[in-house]
Amino acid sequence: MHKYLRSLLAASLLLAGISARAQELRATVNVVATSVQSTTDKRVYTTLQNAIKEFVNNRRWSDDAFAPAERIECNFLINITAEISSGTYRANLTVQATRPVYNTNYSTTLLNYQDNNLTFKYAEFQPLEFSDTRVVGNDPMTSNLTAVLAYYVYVILGLDYDSFTPRGGDPFFKKALNIVNNAPDGKDVAGWKAFEGNRNRYWLVDNLMNVKFSRFHDVMYQYHRQGLDVMYDDVARGRGAVINCVNMLAAINEDIPNAMLLQVFFLAKNDELFKIFNKATPQEKGRVSQLLATLDVPNANKYLQLK
Template sequence: MRKQILLILTVAMLPMLGQAQELNARVSINASRISSQTDKKVFSTLQNTITSFLNNRKWTNETFQANEKINCNFLLDIGEAQPGNIYKAVITVQAARPVFNSTYETPLINFRDEVVAFRYVEFQPFEFNDNRVAGSDPLVSNLSATFAYYVYIILGLDFNSFALRGGDPYFQKAQNIVNNAPENRDIAGWKAFDGLRNRYWLVENLVNNRYNSIHDAMYSYYRLGMDNMYENENEARNAVLNTLNMLNSLNNDIGNTMIIPFFLQGKSQELIRIFKKATPEERQKARDILMKIDITNANTYKSELK
């Protein structure tokens, strides 16, 4: 069990808890931009189908207790309907994990994937097979493959946050999906040439040995930093600052990576709260690095971490 290192469970609690699947996933579908001629009931059915797919499928060989499920959200925003029951959508994926000794949850992923095309007819099977990712109809398979891919990314990030390189098996499963992804002229996001911030590059950065330090950074941030924040705040803050130093070194060595902005997405306010209590020297170090590696939020760091 991946979280035993936290010693969350006591002997007295164990009889009360049974096995559970890995995810506590909430799925929302927004079809407000689709023509009123489209039967919107189709999307309610799809939403329930995806929710069941995510929460009821066994994704790992690990035993998860009910309180260990990973909280995650998936928003499928459908922007276009085409003939043949084909839809173009954007998917936003969010997941968090609890911080030891607190009720606070720290973000694992907050990512917006803007190129999801799929075919769906109400009540059609929603299936995924690791050994046959492309299925018989690429556009039908593309949606389940995309969701499965993000499940494995979430699992990898979660396991990484509790044990150094603990997420490797799940990143490999995500890479398997990329390598065998459905192909169609309307499908994008699985190839290197589809852009610089897509499914291909995310998992490439997570499995490529050139980016090994990102795994050290994840473990340092979550396990050594956030999990210690309520017992030894100064030591935990040093671990987070060490994480920023590792990210800065990676950024200096390999510019324009996807993994650094991906890791920092959704963490700006968390980082500001951590370093507002730091010494002036630590605060300045953190501010200087963050303004460099998280350009989107540079002005916020500049004003908040004076």
Template sequence: MNKIKLLIVCLMVTAVASAQEFMATVTVDYQQVQGSNNQVFQTLEKSLRDFINTTKWTEGRYKIHEKIEANFLVIVTGRSGSTYQARLQVQSRRPVYNSTYYTPVLNFVDANFDFEYTEFEELIFNPRKFSGKNLTDVIAYYVYFALGMDSDTFQKEGGTPYFNIARQITTNANGSRYTGWGEIDGNKSRATLINNVMKSDNSTLRNLYYQYHRVGLDGMSDNETKAKNTIGNALLTLSFYQKGNYALFYPLDIFFMAKKDEISKIFSGGMMSSVDIAGVKEVLTALSPTNSQLWNNLKK
């Protein structure tokens, strides 16, 4: 009987462990803050890690190998009592089929991450209501943003349900005293970002995520030349953004921040492709001129 009870408990624990969506690391960097009570930052770090990894964010069930690997780096730049000024770096990656390689999906920084936190307080997220403290709201926004981006790499516009929740979080934050939420806060604000992601103008970029990852990278082990052609042709579709006023289109910046080094490596050697590499260079240089040195070195 005891063995049966133990087996049931183990199965329950396994079910819970496999239900959550994230396998995230959280780091709180407080080197810029002077003070004697550093324990609060260590407590915050653990609380955020548990919050991200144990909250059930979706209705789906994720197996261990399906969990999203992500890094959340909170860089605290100031503190006054229970109020903190900080930046947040968000990174995520996903495995490439039939390989040991992980491809980066997100790698960017939110410079407006001020929040309130009292040590040992329970971190709770309500998708229908702003917390008033900004901590769980910002983290949940980027959790759903990461879920959406990851899903877009596996299915055409598969991330739409998660992007919708992220947009609802920005609506909840309307009128709050925290900056970084509203469109008035600039092209990198959370509302502007999620609205641009959901615009019909962004369907080209969202389709690129699917072609680049699911059709391209995931097919690399079967046929490298075909995969490189797929990736190169997907990059050529970005010419759409040369025709309009997309100089401040942040979703494009996010793509290049995550993928620039990988694109360079894909087109630096290996099997030769038949892609129009001159066209790829032209498009990438026009849209991301700060990385022109990388683009100049691309080859078939």
């Protein structure tokens, strides 16, 4: 079902009758190290960038066949902040992914998240290897890079599939959970365990897999398929579906306040939600402005301008 719907969105970009097997992602990868003082040859960062790009884009992450125009647009930005020791780095990783909206040139953001707990070891021209059945290799610091990348690839795929098919992302969220359960473990490795904080890889996939958040997956489907994808033909109906999604998010927040999953959603959607409701009726604005301000406190002032 997901492939059929995604094919519809890509149809305007494909010539009739042309279909090709391709990997799932079209990722832009950037590795920057402007703040790092090191004697290491700077070419290693370019080599690393190319290796990550090949790892993400050329590996098959699912059993589905994606035509070239169907590939999921995403970005991986690795900002190296320190070289802990020769070839061992500390970095921030920003992950972004988008999804096309039916019958438009607009792409909606699925994920826009910064992970500040990336540490890894990399030697120039070292192949990047990963296996779902053997997440940890011989060196946890070396394995941590590919484990983190694979984790976010599966999260991206899960969110994308959720946006096309009810609960379509479950198989990918399970794969992300498998990585968490078998993650590298070491002195400088962080972000995989519950006790390390309440906003990390553990908690994101925990929320995605937790039955308490089952309505979130309904939101992902209804927001995109019944909301954004119908707005070209019927703005009022599409906006009504988005309002229903806001109400469902409010119900989740009432049961589980301040959940990481809702914060991740609003990091991706806050600008879009403002634009959707900025053109709404006064009655609709009144219904959602305060509700959004309560759900997404960092952007509360933005939503209150809707009144």
